[in-house]
Amino acid sequence: MAQPNSLIQKPWRPTPLVSASVVLHGAAIAAVAVRPHVWPWALGAIAADHLLLAAVGLWPRSVLLGSNWTRLPEVAATRDAVAITIDDGPHPDITPRVLELLDEHDAKATFFCIGEKVRRYPEIAREILHRGHDVENHSQRHVHNFSLMGPRSLMQEVGRAQESITAVTGLTPRFFRAPAGLRNPFLDPVLRRLDLQLASWTRRGFDTVSRDPNEVLGKLTRHLGGGDILLLHDGHPGRQPGGHPVILEVLPRLLAALSAAGLRPITLRSALT
Helix, strand or coil, X not given: CCCCCCCCCCCCCCCHHHHHXXXXXXXXXXXXXXXXXXXXXXXXXXXXXXXXXXXHHCXXXXXXXXXXXXXXXXXXXXXXXXXXXXXXXXXXXXXXXXXXXXXXXXXXXXEEECHHHHHHCHHHHHHHHHCCCEEEECCCCCCCCHHHCCHHHHHHHHHHHHHHHHHHHCCCCCEECCHHHCCCCCHXXXXXXXXXXXXXXXXXXXXXXXXXXXXXXXXXXXXXXCCEEEEEECCCCCECCCCCEHHHHHHHHHHHHHHHCCCEEECCHHHHC
């Protein structure tokens, strides 16, 4: 699906899937009010609807729950641009080494940072920006039950990360990535209120679980092309048998592969211009 050339704007409007879900709930309640004996069918329809919404929320690249960047806008893709996104930091030992590797290849990246870690390592967060990269919102705590939260909890979790990152860096995030990419229908209106654009990825290397750099690199470079959004992790990285973080082995090889293919790594924000 083609991506927009600018970030989403208010007001929020539900997607067709969410609108249909609301209509279904209303119809089921009305049916039971008129004919109480149909309640098992109404309950079954609502349960099936909830299962569908949950399944869609477990699909990180889905656009059925709201706007979601799975690729860069077409104008950036035609310029042979790609985006390297790095999640779960900043990490006191790994992130500085990632920054050095990026500098060596004159490449830019987008760091989706956890608000608590930005508060804990403010110097590193500011150094990311100083090197010409971007710091974006990856929630305040990166909790495992993020996709089960209601509207108020989501607003607190995402909003606090906005406050943390802005207070430390002086720059307000414009993009958000859900923990593990999982979400629910309540997230989209929260992001709209905070003027945040959801961004997932074109492909990821599963570098938090794989200990094999070749496997991770292969997943990232398969069918590589302009407009791709690639995902790596500087926080909670997989490690090779000797303890070496996989990202530090994969990143220079990935950057070399991009250069050989004539592709230029840029930040998500710069894809808008």
